[in-house]
Amino acid sequence: MVKKPADPANGSAPVARQVPMRDFSRSLPMSLLRAREAVMRQFRPSLRQHGLTEQQWRILRALAAIEAVEVTELARTAFLLGPSLSRILRDLEARNLIERKTAKADQRRSMVSISKEGVKLMAAVAPNSEAIYAEITRRFGAHKLAELQEMLGELEHSLAGLGSADDTLAEG
Amino acid sequence: MVKKPADPANGSAPVARQVPMRDFSRSLPMSLLRAREAVMRQFRPSLRQHGLTEQQWRILRALAAIEAVEVTELARTAFLLGPSLSRILRDLEARNLIERKTAKADQRRSMVSISKEGVKLMAAVAPNSEAIYAEITRRFGAHKLAELQEMLGELEHSLAGLGSADDTLAEG
């Protein structure tokens, strides 16, 4: 089952290599994507057993650390866009894992907090998560892990304030 | 607009801190997610102007380097799951950016290749992408960028062969 090296007399397209670019698989976005997937692959099965998605878990974790937050701030904390968060909160509320009540001062704002049931669920999941994280740290090395996160933070920082406005960088 | 430090007489939930975990925002998955988002934010506007999503662009790039590939191998190369790829190929084919034909030897396999139009589109987008990548490299530093990718690769490697089977790591 070895592929033939080429076959220019194909009829369709000896098209390749006409658009020179970096090796695709070594681009920074791909490296980041693959690395993150490798990490998340470790957590997903455990979360799944508790009926939680990665994003739902992010929200519960964010909520566990505080009394209550506005939706907008929660979106920033959990790194989710408003519409995604809106849907997820609807579902989490239906499952009684969170509670919502509109703020007194400003009727537009909605204060979100984790429920008693939510806390129980977190208590059930957290040990697994911590164990998995510990294993990842052990395999990769605690020092290197800290170094990596440092670099990721710097990368983020060095790109801050670039893609905000509609610069004339595209479509000549 | 400063949040009150606490308000235990709230009625709902002085729930916080009952489930001790790492600081959420400093977890490895979050760091990777934020870093990748910071990078992709730079590319999306340019791609969007050409009516391409990030994933569609990945596929075209992967196809530009070869004559033709089977769908399964393309999925591996572009790091997409089968179902996602299937849908995207359907759309790209409808836009005449790719071509498909079933393999002679094995009727199950479908060989995918980029079309002439696809090549033209790539030629239009590639310069922008390269310019953006160059700017990112300039800002973050070429050396650090290489170092980062090296570490990401190591992370991936160190986690290879962990989350494959359904270990008894979860739900006691």
Next chain:
DNA sequence: GAGAGATGCTTAACATGTTAAATGAATGCG
């Protein structure tokens, strides 16, 4: 060479990412 199982791809169903528009409530200004 016929049926059991494996393989390659697609479809289905549900959850999220992403952008635009809608809704409802606060704010500013005449």
Next chain:
DNA sequence: CGCATTCATTTAACATGTTAAGCATCTCTC
């Protein structure tokens, strides 16, 4: 006060992530 504007959140619409199921086709074995 009346109304346009702004703001917080939700809804809508489309694309993708993710798992499971479906459908051909191929392979292997008897």
